Amino acid sequence: MVESVIENLNIRDDGIYADLTAGFGGHSKKILEKLSERGKLVVVDRDPFAFEHLKQIFKENKNVIVLKMNFKDIALDFKFDGILLDLGVSSFQYDTPKRGFSYRYNAPLDLRMDTDENNRFSEILNMDISQIASIIKNYSDEYDSYNIAKEIFQKIQKNKLKTTFDLKDAIIKGKKGRDISKGLKRVFMAFRIFVNDELNSLQILLNRLPFITNRKCRVVIITYHSIEDRLVKNHFKSSTDFLPVHKKVIKPKYEEIISNKRAKSAKIRVLERV
Numbered sequence: 001m002v003e004s005v006i007e008n009l010n011i012r013d014d015g016i017y018a019d020l021t022a023g024f025g026g027h028s029k030k031i032l033e034k035l036s037e038r039g040k041l042v043v044v045d046r047d048p049f050a051f052e053h054l055k056q057i058f059k060e061n062k063n064v065i066v067l068k069m070n071f072k073d074i075a076l077d078f079k080f081d082g083i084l085l086d087l088g089v090s091s092f093q094y095d096t097p098k099r100g101f102s103y104r105y106n107a108p109l110d111l112r113m114d115t116d117e118n119n120r121f122s123e124i125l126n127m128d129i130s131q132i133a134s135i136i137k138n139y140s141d142e143y144d145s146y147n148i149a150k151e152i153f154q155k156i157q158k159n160k161l162k163t164t165f166d167l168k169d170a171i172i173k174g175k176k177g178r179d180i181s182k183g184l185k186r187v188f189m190a191f192r193i194f195v196n197d198e199l200n201s202l203q204i205l206l207n208r209l210p211f212i213t214n215r216k217c218r219v220v221i222i223t224y225h226s227i228e229d230r231l232v233k234n235h236f237k238s239s240t241d242f243l244p245v246h247k248k249v250i251k252p253k254y255e256e257i258i259s260n261k262r263a264k265s266a267k268i269r270v271l272e273r274v
């Protein structure tokens with residue numbers, strides 16, 4: 001997937017590029033390899049741990065700018081020739097128990113990418129069943145959203161929704177034996193999207209793309225679930241500023257899926273500024 005992303009960014013060695021979801025710098029390093037000293041790379045992540053790591057790995061590179069911010073706020077005094085968005089959570093976030101992203105470990109319910117921000121999860125504690133069900137349905141397409149929301153609501157009433165395992169227990173009860181592991185994945189994802197306001201950030205950035213890009217700028221977007229991909233697809237359907245480079249989305253090769261389970265649901269869309 002990395003090769004395909006780099007190829008599709010169509011990198012010019014003196015161009016200005018942005019990796020707006022840099023995580024632990026895997027893609028950024030590959031972009032940098034293609035740049036000469038005249039090129040520039042802006043590396044962004046909202047996660048403070050990712051930011052510290054990125055600062056460290058690029059500290060010797062004078063043509064790399066590392067920023068800790070939500071990409072929806074990106075505003076610099078130059079425009080980009082290529083932008084990469086590799087959406088969702090990093091393996092580091094997902095695999096660090098205390099971050100609360102995964103139902104595999106028991107931890108306080110956190111789910112924030114930016115741990116310097118207030119945790120929006122507390123808003124859920126004041127919601128009624130239908131509001132909780134709407135979050136689950138709208139952000140994950142989970143069909144048992146109401147039953148799960150009812151179980152979550154009951155835990156909240158008893159002051160017993162504090163940890164990832166409390167949430168896991170409510171989801172398992174709500175699923176009543178059907179598709180439990182899919183249900184767990186979907187509900188944790190739905191709450192993560194809500195807590196981080198992910199779709200809103202993405203929509204704001206997509207709306208701003210014409211103002212932050214040069215002509216011929218390539219935008220490569222990797223999504224990992226259908227709701228995000230639908231948003232991207234629909235946005236560009238009516239766009240007169242960007243045209244798709246490929247007729248179909250790019251999907252990872254079989255070998256990539258075998259070596260990286262997350263890649264299974266990845267879809268890559270490539271757009272070019274007219």
Ligand SMILES: C[S@@+](CC[C@H](N)C(=O)[O-])C[C@H]1O[C@@H](n2cnc3c(N)ncnc32)[C@H](O)[C@@H]1O
Pocket residue numbers: 020021022023024025026027028044045046047050069070071072086087088089090091113201202
């Ligand atoms: C799938 S990981 C990216 C992995 C990265 N491409 C690499 O090679 O290591 C997604 C990253 O994007 C960050 N992220 C997600 N939404 C963001 C946003 N709105 N603004 C800034 N960073 C964001 C997350 O914190 C996470 O580190």
